[in-house]
Amino acid sequence: MTVRELDAAAVHDPALRAAYARCRTLNARHGRTYFLATRLLPVDRRPAVHALYGFARHADDIVDDLDSTASPGERARALLALEAQLESGLRRTGAVTEPVILALSDTVRRYGIDHRHFTDFLASMRSDLTVGGYASYDELGRYMHGSAAVIGLQMLPVLGTVGPREEAAPHAAALGVAFQLTNFLRDVGEDLGRGRLYLPAELLAAHGVDRERFEWSRRTGARDTRITDVLRAAAAHNRAVYRDALPGIAMLDPVSRPCIRTAFVLYSGILDAIEADGYTVLHRRSVVPRRRRAVVALDGLVRAVAARRAHRRTPGPVAEARPSRPRVTAPVQKEPV
Secondary structure, three states: OOHHHHOOOOOOOOOHHHHHHHHHHHHHOOOOHHHHOOOOHHHHHHHHHHHHHHHHHHHHHHHHHOOOOOHHHHHHHHHHHHHHHHHHHHOOOOOOOOHHHHHHHHHHHHOOOOOOHHHHHHHHHHHOOOOOOOOOOOHHHHHHOOOOOHHHHHHHHHEOOOOOOOHHHHHHHHHHHHHHHHHHHHHHHHHHOOEEEEEOOHHHHHHOOOOHHHHHHHHHHHHHHHHHHHHHHHHHHHHHHHHHHHHHHHOOOOOOHHOOOOOOHHHHHHHHHHOOOOOOOOOOOOOOOOHHHHHHHHHHHHHHHHHHHHHOOOOOOOOOOOOOOOOOOOOOOOOOO
């Protein structure tokens, strides 16, 4: 499948092929829902999504890998080194030795993705090294612009739109935020173990609890109805963001819609699983049942096949849907990737 994807995307340089394959491996290993949805895209667009995911995952692992013994200072230096590689890759000003940067730089050039999205993303990653909580949803939103909204904006040129891209952009950004809010709710216990709580202090205070109460519940396994109320309110806020994002799916290139619709249904389904588990996210990880995942994936596959057939019968212009196909080669390497 990797060979087929790379051939379809006209990626011929051996170093680039190896870099994209590395990103695909990261997506398959760590982004179960994301990878499943990516398989519903036209084959030539998948490597670009793998590259975007691979970069985000690599940066996130620098910050959050619990198996690493690196100090905060060492993690900060690793992020700076990654940013320097990114700058070299995007501007072609030096050798790139990191595979995810090699693939990402190629994708950015092919699809004309705004460089600022990656600068904003790394700024949010750096803040995770020093910031352990947020006072309000407004404050959290500023962090999530870089950590989540820009992910949707990065994806938009790859997915393509049926109208002006700027009209779809707010919905794409909202979907990135919705996905991350779901991750925050599902992983609230794990994040506490990292010294972070992404539920705003104002939300906790509105229900008469504080961070220390959350840590007590995580540590002891005891339940508190006020904590459940906080989590229920956070889920309701998350669902409202999904509603803001939903109109954007119809603005996408029809052959991309099954991918995003599948991700939308599966990710929002995590909220259903959290509710079904009684909001026990401090003590266990809620997941969408395998049977449900299979049903949604099959529906997405049927939609994807139908969309591709319709596209072949009535091909027409789609605004900014596909990259130009210049002959792209890898930057000169000082050492093999």
